[in-house]
Each structure stands twice: as structure tokens, then as C-alpha cells.
Amino acid sequence: MADQISNSPARAAESGKGYWAANVRLIIGCLIVWALVSFGFGILLRPLLSGIPVGGADLGFWFAQQGSIIVFLCLIFFYAWRMNKLDRDYGVDEE
Numbered sequence: 001m002a003d004q005i006s007n008s009p010a011r012a013a014e015s016g017k018g019y020w021a022a023n024v025r026l027i028i029g030c031l032i033v034w035a036l037v038s039f040g041f042g043i044l045l046r047p048l049l050s051g052i053p054v055g056g057a058d059l060g061f062w063f064a065q066q067g068s069i070i071v072f073l074c075l076i077f078f079y080a081w082r083m084n085k086l087d088r089d090y091g092v093d094e095e
């Protein structure tokens with residue numbers, strides 16, 4: 001019984017480290033997608049995407065004006081969904 005009590009804070013600390021490591025990995029992944037879409041497709045790859053028409057404009061212009069905003073909104077919902085799952089997995093959910 002004493003061993004379980006003494007291991008409890010250590011186990012909680014390891015669980016907390018795992019939770020934050022998973023959280024940081026999720027944030028970094030979302031930031032990479034965001035940077036690739038907004039900076040990469042909208043600015044750097046725009047000349048390569050200029051020959052593909054989308055809604056009366058080329059694909060590079062579309063990413064620069066609307067695509068990056070839509071992807072950003074999708075990333076917000078994806079992050080919220082994954083964080084809810086991560087919270088449930090680590091037992092820190094609000095329910």
C-alpha cells in the first residue's frame with residue numbers, strides 16, 4: 001500500500017510529461033500544416049500553381065486569399081477534436 005502511494009506522484013508526473021509532450025507534438029504538427037499552406041502554397045509555390053484554375057483565379061491566388069483561411073479554420077476544429085481525445089486519454093477531461 002505504501003509503495004502505491006509513493007509511486008502515485010511519480011506516476012502522475014510521468015503522465016503529465018506524456019500529456020504535454022503529446023500536446024506539443026500536436027501543436028507543432030498544426031503549425032507546420034499552417035505554415036506550409038499559408039506561406040508555402042500562398043507565396044513560395046504560387047508561380048508553380050498559377051496554371052491551375054480554381055473559381056476564375058489560379059490556385060496560388062486562391063490559397064493566398066481564401067485557402068489558407070479555410071485550412072486555418074479546419075485546423076482549429078481539428079485541434080479541438082484531438083485535444084478532447086487527448087484529454088480523455090490522460091484523464092483530464094472536463095466531463
